[in-house]
Every structure is written in C-alpha cells, then in structure tokens.
Amino acid sequence: MENIGIVSYGANIPRLRIKAEEIASVWGKDGDAISKGLGIHEKSVPAIDQDTATISVEAARAALRRCNINPQDIGAIYIGSESHPYAVKPTGTIVGDAIGATPDLMVADYEFACKAGTAAIQTCTAFVKADMIKYGLAIGADTSQAAPGDALEYSASAGGAAFIIGKQDVIATINYTCSFTTDTPDFWRRAERKYPSHAGRFTGAPAYFKHVTNCATNCMKIAGTKPEDYDYAIFHQPNAKFPVTVAKRLGFTFDQIKQGLVVPYIGNTYSGASLVGLASVLDVAKPGDRIFLTSYGSGAGSDGFDITVTEKIIELARKNAPTIAQMVDDKEYIDYGTYAKITDLLYWE
Amino acid sequence: MRDVAVIGVGLTKFGELWDKSFRQLTAEAGSKAILDAGIGGKEIDALYVGTMSAGRFVGQEHVGALVADTSGFAFEHIPAIRVESACASGGVAVRQGCLSIASGMNDIVVVGGIEKMNDVGGTSATGTLVTAADQEWEAFFGATFPGIYAMLATRHMYDYGTTREQLAQVAVKNHANGALNPYAQFRKEISIETVLKATTVAYPLGLLDCSPVSDGAASIVLCAAEKAKKYTDKPIKIIGSGQASDTLALHARRDICTLESTVHAAKMAYKQANKTPKDIDVAEVHDCFTIAEICAIEDLGFVKKGEGGKAIDNKITTLDGSLPVNTSGGLKAKGHPVGATGVAQIVEIVQQLKGEAEKRQVPNVRIGLAHNVGGSGASCTVHIMEAM
Amino acid sequence: MYGSYHGGDVNMTDGGVARFWREIPQRYNFIGNRCGSCERVFFPPRESCPYCRRKSMGKMKETKLSGKGEVVTYTIIHVGPENFEEQIPYPIAIIKLEDGPQVTAQIVDCPLDEIKIGMKVESTFRRIQEDGYTGAIYYGYKFIKKRE
Numbered sequence: 039m040e041n042i043g044i045v046s047y048g049a050n051i052p053r054l055r056i057k058a059e060e061i062a063s064v065w066g067k068d069g070d071a072i073s074k075g076l077g078i079h080e081k082s083v084p085a086i087d088q089d090t091a092t093i094s095v096e097a098a099r100a101a102l103r104r105c106n107i108n109p110q111d112i113g114a115i116y117i118g119s120e121s122h123p124y125a126v127k128p129t130g131t132i133v134g135d136a137i138g139a140t141p142d143l144m145v146a147d148y149e150f151a152c153k154a155g156t157a158a159i160q161t162c163t164a165f166v167k168a169d170m171i172k173y174g175l176a177i178g179a180d181t182s183q184a185a186p187g188d189a190l191e192y193s194a195s196a197g198g199a200a201f202i203i204g205k206q207d208v209i210a211t212i213n214y215t216c217s218f219t220t221d222t223p224d225f226w227r228r229a230e231r232k233y234p235s236h237a238g239r240f241t242g243a244p245a246y247f248k249h250v251t252n253c254a255t256n257c258m259k260i261a262g263t264k265p266e267d268y269d270y271a272i273f274h275q276p277n278a279k280f281p282v283t284v285a286k287r288l289g290f291t292f293d294q295i296k297q298g299l300v301v302p303y304i305g306n307t308y309s310g311a312s313l314v315g316l317a318s319v320l321d322v323a324k325p326g327d328r329i330f331l332t333s334y335g336s337g338a339g340s341d342g343f344d345i346t347v348t349e350k351i352i353e354l355a356r357k358n359a360p361t362i363a364q365m366v367d368d369k370e371y372i373d374y375g376t377y378a379k380i381t382d383l384l385y386w387e
Numbered sequence: 388m389r390d391v392a393v394i395g396v397g398l399t400k401f402g403e404l405w406d407k408s409f410r411q412l413t414a415e416a417g418s419k420a421i422l423d424a425g426i427g428g429k430e431i432d433a434l435y436v437g438t439m440s441a442g443r444f445v446g447q448e449h450v451g452a453l454v455a456d457t458s459g460f461a462f463e464h465i466p467a468i469r470v471e472s473a474c475a476s477g478g479v480a481v482r483q484g485c486l487s488i489a490s491g492m493n494d495i496v497v498v499g500g501i502e503k504m505n506d507v508g509g510t511s512a513t514g515t516l517v518t519a520a521d522q523e524w525e526a527f528f529g530a531t532f533p534g535i536y537a538m539l540a541t542r543h544m545y546d547y548g549t550t551r552e553q554l555a556q557v558a559v560k561n562h563a564n565g566a567l568n569p570y571a572q573f574r575k576e577i578s579i580e581t582v583l584k585a586t587t588v589a590y591p592l593g594l595l596d597c598s599p600v601s602d603g604a605a606s607i608v609l610c611a612a613e614k615a616k617k618y619t620d621k622p623i624k625i626i627g628s629g630q631a632s633d634t635l636a637l638h639a640r641r642d643i644c645t646l647e648s649t650v651h652a653a654k655m656a657y658k659q660a661n662k663t664p665k666d667i668d669v670a671e672v673h674d675c676f677t678i679a680e681i682c683a684i685e686d687l688g689f690v691k692k693g694e695g696g697k698a699i700d701n702k703i704t705t706l707d708g709s710l711p712v713n714t715s716g717g718l719k720a721k722g723h724p725v726g727a728t729g730v731a732q733i734v735e736i737v738q739q740l741k742g743e744a745e746k747r748q749v750p751n752v753r754i755g756l757a758h759n760v761g762g763s764g765a766s767c768t769v770h771i772m773e774a775m
Numbered sequence: 776m777y778g779s780y781h782g783g784d785v786n787m788t789d790g791g792v793a794r795f796w797r798e799i800p801q802r803y804n805f806i807g808n809r810c811g812s813c814e815r816v817f818f819p820p821r822e823s824c825p826y827c828r829r830k831s832m833g834k835m836k837e838t839k840l841s842g843k844g845e846v847v848t849y850t851i852i853h854v855g856p857e858n859f860e861e862q863i864p865y866p867i868a869i870i871k872l873e874d875g876p877q878v879t880a881q882i883v884d885c886p887l888d889e890i891k892i893g894m895k896v897e898s899t900f901r902r903i904q905e906d907g908y909t910g911a912i913y914y915g916y917k918f919i920k921k922r923e
Contacts, residue, residue, distance in 0.1 A: 092902060095900040096899065096900055124912070380861075529880075530879050538867065542892070637869065638879045643869065
C-alpha cells in the first residue's frame with residue numbers, strides 16, 4: 039500500500055487495580071496458583087464514572103495531543119467494544135463531539151469481541167486508501183465484565199487505545215493487512231444478558247490458536263516475511279500464556295513480544311488488548327522498526343497487520359500523553375468489596 | 388414614602404410537625420399574628436407569602452391563592468402575592484409588604500412565611516434545597532448545598548485562619564439560645580465535642596454545623612407607621628430595609644468568602660435607617676451553616692472581614708455578649724423551614740424590642756437587625772427595626 | 776435527580792433530554808464566550824457581559840477554554856445526592872481556569888488528603904450523571920492533578 043498508516047496514537051488505562059490473589063481469596067481459590075497459571079498479577083478496573091466512552095475520548099485526545107492535525111479533518115470514527123455504554127446509540131458520536139470532529143463525519147460502532155478495534159483500523163485504512171477521508175480514527179476500548187466467581191473474573195479489565203489513520207505524516211505504515219474468520223462459538227454474550235459465557239477449553243485450539251495461527255501465517259505470506267524480520271510482535275492477550283505459546287509456535291521469540299505484552303499488569307482489556315499492546319510498542323519504537331500484530335476476537339476471527347515504523351515517529355510528540363508504562367504504573371489498589379460496588383455486582387436486574 | 392411598622396406577630400413551633408399540614412401551619416401562624424395585631428379581615432389590604440418550594444415539597448403552586456383561601460379570606464378577595472427567593476423568600480416577602488405600604492398603595496398587609504419540608508423523603512428534601520444553588524453548573528456536577536457552604540468554609544479557613552472549633556462554637560451558642568426558646572426545634576444544649584465529633588456532611592462541616600430540615604410558619608402584620616398606634620401601643624418601626632442580589636453560583640462570585648449581597652443589602656438598610664453597624668443591639672442572622680454566621684457578622688459590618696472567628700472566640704455574640712446574635716437559636720437550633728425563616732427573624736427582633744423575649748431577653752435593646760440570605764448568597768435582605 | 780416523583784426504573788426526566796444536549800459543547804469541550812467589548816472570558820457562555828451589559832449585546836464571541844486551572848477551594852462530600860451516592864466520599868472543588876472563569880466540579884484520581892488549595896489541575900472526560908438505568912448518560916468534565 040502507499041504510505042497509509044498510523045499518524046498518531048493514544049491510550050487510556052483506568053488507575054484502579056485489583057490483584058488476582060484478592061479475587062481468589064474471596065472465592066476460596068489459590069490466588070498464587072491462578073496468578074501463575076494465567077500469568078496475570080492484577081487487572082485494571084474502571085472507576086464508577088469511567089466507561090468505554092470516557093476511555094475512548096481520553097485515548098483519542100491523547101492521540102490528538104501528540105500530533106498537529108485538525109480534528110475537523112477526521113472523516114470517520116469507528117469504535118470497537120463489547121461494552122459500548124448504550125446498546126443503541128453509538129459511542130462514536132460521543133467521541134466525535136468530544137474531540138471536535140463533528141458534524142462532517144462517518145460513524146458507526148463495531149463489535150467483534152476482542153478484535154473490534156483492529157477491524158476499525160482496517161476500515162479506516164480502506165477509507166483513506168480510497169481517498170474518501172483524510173484521516174480516520176480507530177479505537178478499541180472496553181470495560182469488560184465477567185461473572186463473579188468465573189475464571190474470566192481474573193482477566194476481564196478496562197482500557198483502550200486510539201489510532202489516527204491517514205496518508206500524511208505517517209509514523210508507522212500499514213503495509214499489509216488480512217483477516218481469518220469463521221463461525222466459531224468459543225465465547226459469546228447473548229443480548230440482554232449481563233455476563234458473557236465461554237466454552238472452557240474449546241476457547242484454545244479451535245478458537246484462539248486456529249485463527250491467530252492461520253491469520254499470522256497468511257499475513258506473513260502476503261507480506262513475504264518471516265518472524266525474524268520483525269522487531270516486535272503483538273498477539274491478542276486474553277492471558278499471558280496464549281500469546282507466549284502462539285508466538286513460540288509461529289517462530290517468534292519472547293524478546294519480540296515482551297514490549298507488547300501488557301496483560302500481566304492490567305489484564306485483558308478485550309477490544310483494547312492488542313491495540314494497547316501496539317501502543318506500548320509505539321511508545322519505544324524507532325524508525326525502521328517492523329511490527330507484526332495479530333488480534334483475535336471470539337466468534338471468531340483474527341486481523342493481521344504488517345507495520346513499519348517511519349522516520350516521522352521522531353517528530354511525534356509522544357511525551358504529550360502518558361505512555362503505556364506510565365499508565366500501568368499509575369495505580370491504586372482496591373479490595374473485592376469496592377470492586378463489586380463499582381462493577382455493579384451488588385445489583386442484579 | 389411612608390414609614391412602616393410591625394403591629395402583630397405569630398409563630399408556630401418549628402420542627403418535624405407530622406400532624407400539621409402546609410395549610411394548618413399557614414392558618415396557625417396567620418391567625419396568631421392577626422389576633423396579636425387586633426385587626427379584622429376587612430382591614431387587610433394584601434397578603435404576601437414567602438415559601439421556597441411548595442411545588443416540590445407539597446406539590447402545590449399558586450400558593451398566594453392557597454394562603455388567602457386557607458386564612459379565610461377567599462370571599463374578601465384579598466390580593467395575595469407569593470414571593471420566592473430560595474431561603475430569603477421570607478425576607479423578600481417582608482420587604483415587598485413594606486414597599487406596598489411605604490408607597491401608599493396599602494395600609495395594612497399580612498406577611499407570612501411557610502415551609503412544609505417533611506412531607507417528602509430526606510433525599511427529595513435535600514434535592515429540593517439544592518435548587519437554591521446553580522442547578523446546571525453546581526448541583527449537576529455533584530455539589531450539594533452543604534458542600535457549597537463547606538467550600539466557603541475551606542477558603543475562609545485558608546484566608547483567615549478560621550478554625551473548626553470556632554465554627555462549632557456558633558452551633559453551641561445557638562443551641563444554648565434555642566434551649567430558651569419554646570418554639571425552637573432543638574431545645575437542648577450541646578457541647579463543642581459533640582459538634583466536632585458529629586458525622587461529616589461535607590468537610591469541614593459536620594451534621595451539627597448544618598441547620599435542620601423543618602416544618603413551620605411565621606407571620607407578621609405590617610401597618611403604615613402613622614396609623615400603627617391605633618392597633619398597638621408598642622409598634623416596632625422598620626427603619627431600614629435593603630435587598631440585593633449576586634451571582635447564583637458561588638464560583639462566579641468576586642470573592643468566595645464575602646457575600647456581597649449581604650454587604651449591599653446591609654448598606655441599603657443602614658443608609659435608610661441612618662444607622663451604622665455599631666448602633667445594632669441585637670441581630671438575627673442567616674446561619675444556615677455555622678460558617679454562614681461567621682461570614683454574616685463580617686459582611687454586616689459588625690466585625691472586620693476575616694475576624695468573625697475571633698469574635699466567636701471572644702464571645703461577642705453570645706446572649707450576654709456585646710452584640711447578641713441569633714437569640715432565637717438561629718436557623719441552627721430554632722429550625723429552618725425555608726420560607727418561614729425570614730419572617731420568623733422579624734418576629735424574634737420585634738419580641739426583643741418589645742421586651743417580650745422572656746428567657747432570651749437582651750437588656751436595653753433599642754435597635755435590632757434581621758438578615759436573611761438566599762442560596763449561597765445570591766440574594767439577601769436586611770431589615771433594621773426600632774421601637775417607636 | 777431533579778424530580779422527586781419518579782421510580783428508579785423510569786426515566787426521571789420523562790425523556791426531557793434537550794437541556795442536557797444543549798450544553799454538550801460546554802460539558803465536553805469548555806466552549807465559553809468572550810465579551811466583544813472588554814475581552815473578559817465567560818464560562819458557561821453568556822448572552823451579555825455583566826460588566827459591559829448593553830455594549831456587549833450581539834458582540835459575544837464563542838471561545839474554547841483550555842480546561843486547565845487550579846483549585847481555589849474544595850470540600851469532601853460525605854452525604855451526597857441520589858445520583859452520586861456510589862461515589863461518596865468525593866471531592867468537589869471550585870477551580871479557577873487559566874482563561875479566567877471559575878467552575879464547580881469533582882476532582883478524581885487524587886487521594887483525598889492530597890487535595891490542596893492552589894493545586895494545578897486539568898480536565899478529564901467522565902460520566903457525570905445518568906437519567907436512571909434506562910435513561911440518557913450525561914458526560915462532562917471532572918478534574919485530575921495536572922500531568923507533568
């Protein structure tokens with residue numbers, strides 16, 4: 039593709055944290071074992087006044103603070119999430135008004151489990167390539183819910199990242215993108231239900247691994263690359279084990295995925311997960327770095343990207359917004375009772 | 388412009404009056420005042436009613452007509468005017484009554500203040516009280532009415548070194564006075580420790596720094612001074628009346644710790660009365676919260692700005708001090724049925740000036756002042772009275 | 776929130792959203808205005824300047840404030856209104872914005888004992904209120920300690 043890619047990026051991770059051992063102690067489980075098994079020490083929890091819209095706005099504003107574009111030049115906003123504040127009324131319009139991109143704007147909200155954000159990037163990339171818009175804003179953000187006492191409770195967390203896609207002043211070109219999609223019921227949430235359901239061990243081989251592996255392999259074939267060509271690789275991270283395992287199977291090293299692996303400290307931010315990982319890489323990337331990203335969304339599908347960092351990343355005012363590392367470290371612990379109050383566990387309709 | 392005098396007063400008890408409705412409170416205070424004045428229904432030219440939110444507390448608007456009806460004047464077809472200025476509704480109603488007589492339009496009017504706050508739940512009551520503040524730009528963002536005064540207190544403590552103990556002393560003093568007032572909601576003395584240990588409502592204000600939710604009504608009969616002696620040999624002249632407004636929101640004021648509406652209303656009243664703060668012998672001020680009394684004695688000119696706390700420490704404003712403030716118990720101990728307060732303050736000053744304040748009587752009082760504030764200072768009335 | 780006569784499951788404002796929609800530019804983006812006569816900045820925007828009055832009518836110009844400022848005074852609310860009960864205790868402050876006007880808002884992400892008069896703050900985008908479980912959500916400004 040011509041020089042189409044990321045013009046700027048930003049992220050937002052809520053400050054509150056709950057430790058895996060705190061959750062485990064309430065349910066009579068061995069916190070240490072669970073922590074080690076999942077590779078997750080603690081997860082982020084949204085404050086009672088934070089939601090996918092506020093996270094998206096903060097991430098988008100962070101992206102705008104780092105570059106010089108006029109928000110009125112953003113022609114499309116796509117936000118992917120499993121926890122849009124409204125089932126009907128898009129998060130995209132709230133963000134659109136909040137960043138001053140309205141009214142000449144295309145907006146729709148996306149859902150595809152944890153990969154809705156990368157789908158948004160694909161859409162914006164296509165619109166830019168078709169010269170239909172000057173810049174597009176793609177966001178993946180979630181305040182994911184998990185049923186109390188369920189295994190997902192240790193990982194379902196809150197956070198998101200925003201990417202401005204365009205043709206000018208591109209800091210990281212999106213060279214190739216492709217997807218691998220099938221109808222696979224590994225994890226879902228029925229409409230009107232508060233918590234998701236999942237198919238246990240089925241979420242492994244036939245779901246996550248099949249789609250990530252196939253997508254990644256296809257993407258590298260199209261791009262004509264091999265794992266060793268990349269400086270960084272980011273895989274969707276529902277826990278720390280899956281991405282480490284799939285990376286190894288595909289031929290990537292732990293050193294390549296380390297920078298993009300944030301789940302041990304903040305949990306799985308669902309639609310934000312691989313994008314927050316990408317933001318973490320962009321925080322430290324240098325011109326010429328090559329990045330490989332494969333997301334995964336249950337249901338199921340993966341989006342793969344081959345990305346090259348350009349010289350322009352030096353000019354990007356990365357210090358104008360907090361880095362992922364800074365947001366990971368800016369934290370406040372809460373106990374399970376507070377967590378229950380915030381995440382509305384105390385009230386069932 | 389003619390002079391105006393008070394020729395009769397009436398009051399209900401203030402408190403949680405489960406047995407009394409809005410209408411019953413109205414009738415009780417009104418009839419007491421009219422009997423005290425010795426006037427007949429045919430002599431009343433108009434009714435002025437101060438009530439902050441009969442609409443939200445009892446679901447009733449058109450309160451002027453309701454009060455005329457409840458008082459038995461429906462078939463005399465007396466004009467009735469409902470006045471609203473949040474917590475200064477009573478004071479503004481008094482002033483409007485005065486103006487109608489001073490202008491020559493009326494000879495005798497009855498002014499009543501009423502509020503029935505306990506027919507709704509506590510959360511609704513506080514939700515209604517905060518409509519005295521800026522609904523869109525203060526309350527909407529989470530500020531409560533005590534919270535707004537608490538912010539005033541925080542800044543006053545920062546600018547002038549006012550302490551929580553000084554705030555508490557205001558409550559202690561007013562409860563001591565309230566204990567002597569048979570109409571007060573709270574008739575028990577309290578200690579500083581009790582005030583300091585009370586649950587925090589909005590730091591630094593605790594439960595006992597705040598005036599209560601109350602039911603009650605107060606009524607006065609105003610008459611052209613030149614005709615007053617026909618009805619009573621102890622008329623009390625209103626020698627000065629002032630009213631002022633300021634920004635609705637505390638954050639829009641020019642100085643957070645100064646209620647400019649008090650300063651201007653007081654200036655107006657002192658000028659008309661040809662008096663200065665030094666001439667005042669007794670005062671009822673608007674202590675919706677303890678900090679409000681401290682600000683009031685500063686803004687009324689009794690002490691310099693910032694020295695309100697020191698005045699409390701030096702016990703200037705106790706019942707036996709050099710300037711007794713809130714001998715009735717104030718809003719804090721007497722109670723604060725919002726619309727009734729401004730009128731009840733006049734009742735207390737009149738009783739002081741007539742020598743009828745019983746156990747709360749301050750000796751040798753000739754000139755008294757009543758100070759009534761709306762919201763966090765968006766409106767204010769000041770009335771100065773002297774025995775004729 | 777505003778009405779006392781509605782149950783918890785029903786939109787308390789009976790679908791009356793216009794007044795909250797009108798103020799989105801203010802709550803999301805600090806859109807205020809400036810007097811064409813004396814150049815003072817106001818937030819929220821005013822129809823006329825209280826200093827210049829008739830000289831300013833028709834001359835008020837829209838302007839966007841930065842959302843940065845400092846704490847002038849504050850309190851910690853322990854007894855909160857219905858819509859804020861889950862957040863107590865929470866700080867409310869009067870903040871002087873660097874453009875001039877002052878606003879009342881919550882401070883978030885700051886330990887209660889670290890809030891000080893003079894503390895530098897900047898705005899952040901949060902949920903302010905909602906019209907019950909089924910009603911509209913109102914977003915707007917709160918303040919955090921200024922990021923270095």
